[in-house]
């Protein structure tokens with residue numbers, strides 16, 4: 267680990283975390299400590315999740331995810347930036363999903379993936395090596411980035427800001443490490459209203475699947491065992507510790523401006539696509555691996571694609587931004 271917080275976190279839970287990586291769920295001691303410390307909770311939870319993270323979220327480094335990552339970047343940035351960026355930094359990068367796929371689409375030539383979880387950084391570096399990309403990895407807390415002022419042309423992040431205790435401090439740090447004229451692009455953050463609906467749909471699906479799996483006398487050759495389902499319920503409880511915020515698009519833009527950004531704009535994504543996608547993913551988590559097969563995967567992906575097109579091309583014109591599930595924001599350092 268490379269900074270004070272990283273060292274403190276590492277010392278405090280090193281034994282517990284190493285157990286957590288191999289165990290089915292993080293050990294009770296680590297969880298007890300993490301309950302009152304959101305940063306520690308992020309390390310424990312994401313270290314434990316790192317090895318299976320790409321599978322869990324259907325993350326790949328092929329055309330499907332390259333197109334997805336480039337598309338959300340392009341909707342925010344368009345032709346407002348000269349590409350490729352020479353020095354790109356990813357914050358809360360996890361296994362590298364956003365930066366590695368953006369690099370493959372030509373957005374940057376070299377990059378650094380950072381995350382507060384060592385397990386995630388290690389996985390991101392392995393992914394980058396397999397893809398032959400020029401990427402280094404570093405453990406870093408976004409509230410205290412271990413980089414000099416004005417180090418990067420581009421800072422990107424996907425689905426990380428809602429985990430950060432002090433969002434304003436994180437945005438100030440992003441602005442500090444950008445060079446003047448540099449741009450940040452943060453995508454995939456849950457909106458307040460979108461998250462409210464998606465979580466309820468997800469919970470309803472989970473309860474229905476557990477109920478269907480437990481009905482006596484009905485053959486159950488599709489659902490995971492009750493122990494596995496119970497474990498997944500505990501995982502969901504863990505997630506609740508690390509998910510700290512949802513965002514209102516206007517307030518997020520205002521926070522970026524407070525941090526010193528100019529040319530700030532937001533873009534929201536996924537309305538019906540999220541109403542479809544969350545229950546689908548939740549149902550998949552209740553089913554034994556291999557049972558659903560290719561036609562289900564095709565149905566899930568094509569269904570999401572069609573609804574995403576409906577959201578963008580039709581509903582975006584009539585439904586207020588805040589109802590969509592994801593918000594992205596970009597801005598420039600003056």
Ligand SMILES: C[S@@+](CC[C@H](N)C(=O)[O-])C[C@H]1O[C@@H](n2cnc3c(N)ncnc32)[C@H](O)[C@@H]1O
Pocket residue numbers: 305308309312357358359360361362363364380381382383386406407408409423424425426429430431454
């Ligand atoms: C939901 S995951 C998203 C990972 C990746 N960006 C993606 O979209 O697949 C959020 C990531 O943020 C990281 N994270 C949480 N708190 C952080 C902090 N204070 N500083 C840096 N990264 C953090 C977590 O460890 C985790 O890998």
